Every structure is written in structure tokens, then in C-alpha cells.
Amino acid sequence: MAISAAAYTLTVVLCICSLQLLVAGAGPETLKLTFYAHETRGGPNATLLPAAGTGQGNFSALGWGSFMVFDNRLKEGAAADSKLLGRITGSGALTTIGGLPTGGVQVTSKFWFGEGSKYPGSSFTLVGTLSYGPAPWELIVIGGTGYFRGFSGYGLSAPENSTTVPPLFVYKWNFHLTKHF
Ligand SMILES: *[C@@H]1O[C@H](CO)[C@@H](O)[C@H](O)[C@H]1NC(C)=O
Ligand SMILES: *[C@@H]1O[C@H](CO)[C@@H](O)[C@H](O)[C@H]1NC(C)=O
Ligand SMILES: *[C@@H]1O[C@H](CO)[C@@H](O)[C@H](O)[C@H]1NC(C)=O
Numbered sequence: 001m002a003i004s005a006a007a008y009t010l011t012v013v014l015c016i017c018s019l020q021l022l023v024a025g026a027g028p029e030t031l032k033l034t035f036y037a038h039e040t041r042g043g044p045n046a047t048l049l050p051a052a053g054t055g056q057g058n059f060s061a062l063g064w065g066s067f068m069v070f071d072n073r074l075k076e077g078a079a080a081d082s083k084l085l086g087r088i089t090g091s092g093a094l095t096t097i098g099g100l101p102t103g104g105v106q107v108t109s110k111f112w113f114g115e116g117s118k119y120p121g122s123s124f125t126l127v128g129t130l131s132y133g134p135a136p137w138e139l140i141v142i143g144g145t146g147y148f149r150g151f152s153g154y155g156l157s158a159p160e161n162s163t164t165v166p167p168l169f170v171y172k173w174n175f176h177l178t179k180h181f
Helices: 002-026
Strands: 030-040 048-052 067-075 084-093 105-113 123-130 137-145 151-159 168-179
Touching: 067 105, 123 151, 137 168
Parallel strands: none
Antiparallel strands: 030 067, 030 168, 048 067, 067 084, 084 105, 105 123, 123 137, 137 151, 151 168
């Protein structure tokens, strides 16, 4: 009698557990990721190009209409010799009449993950405004490919001053992504 009561209890417990597993499995999958963007703003290996408008060759002269293209390094850490995970490509424009101080840089950017990363061949794309107001700056992750298919969310970017030594500028990125399909 005692044994069958115990067995009954066990069965109930197991059922509740598997129910909970089922519920947990049905919930949205979330990812919290941290990466570092390494951007070189001059010299022979520059990764940020002021491509059109004012400020070509002189970042201090950027103004309304300046257009930039970048092919930055996506790294695991803030140090210059940190592991390379991929690249961050995109373009940005100064879209407000007052220039950088009145509207920052409006960007569209793709994070490409390469062989050195956990997600080789995958990517996600974000849009938003950088360098406007106090950091961190919040951008929208609109979607992804490969491993990141179905994910969207947001990314917070802030200058990583400890390892920024011009012309190298380092930014920390924290991503919060949720899988929707
Ligand atoms: C630029 O890149 C080349 C090739 O990787 C390298 O040999 C050179 O030292 C770099 N120059 C600077 C100034 O970083
Ligand atoms: C860069 O632009 C700033 C602001 O317009 C200007 O004061 C400075 O002289 C320029 N520097 C060069 C090297 O042209
Ligand atoms: C990092 O540098 C930026 C730009 O110079 C500055 O606005 C910011 O306050 C610095 N952040 C920290 C934590 O010192």
C-alpha cells in the first residue's frame, strides 16, 4: 500500500515535471550576447570610410549629408589582439541638419559571423542611431540568418574607452535576442 502510494506520488511528480518541461520548451528562446566592434579611423588599414559629403578625409568636418561605409572587425573581447569572430559591415549617414550633435549617425549594419565564432556563416542585421545622446545607444535587431533565423531584438552599444587608442576605436555591444519563429 505504502509502495503504491509512493509510486503514485512519483508518477504525479514526473507528470508535473514533464508538463513544466513542455511549458519551458514552448516559451520563446532568448539569447544574451556580448561582442566588441573594432573600428580603425585612419591610416592604411582604415575600416571606416567617409565616402561622400563633407568630412571626407577629416572626421572633424562631418556634417549633414556625410555618408560613411564601414567594414569593422567583430571580436570576442576589447583588446586589440582579441579573437576575431567576423566582421561588421554597413553604412551610416548624418541625417540631421545640425550634424552629429543633433542626430548622431543613422546606420544599417550586418554582423557576419565567421569561422572563429560559434555561429559560422550566420548573421544578423540591425538599424538605428549611433553616437546620439548618452551611451549606451539602442539599436533594433530586425532579423538574422542561419543560426539567428527567426531572432530579433535589440543591441546596446557603448564606447570601450579602456582599449580605444586612436585611430582604433572599440565599442562594446550587448545583444538581447528572442526567437519568434
Ligand atoms: C596594415 O595591414 C597590413 C596587412 O595586414 C599589415 O602588414 C600592416 O602592418 C598594417 N599597418 C598598420 C599601420 O597597422
Ligand atoms: C578638419 O575639419 C575641421 C572642422 O571643419 C577644421 O577645423 C580642420 O582644419 C580640418 N583639418 C584639416 C587637416 O583639414
Ligand atoms: C568614454 O569616452 C566617451 C567619448 O570620449 C565619453 O563620452 C564617455 O563618458 C567615456 N565613458 C567612460 C565610462 O569613461
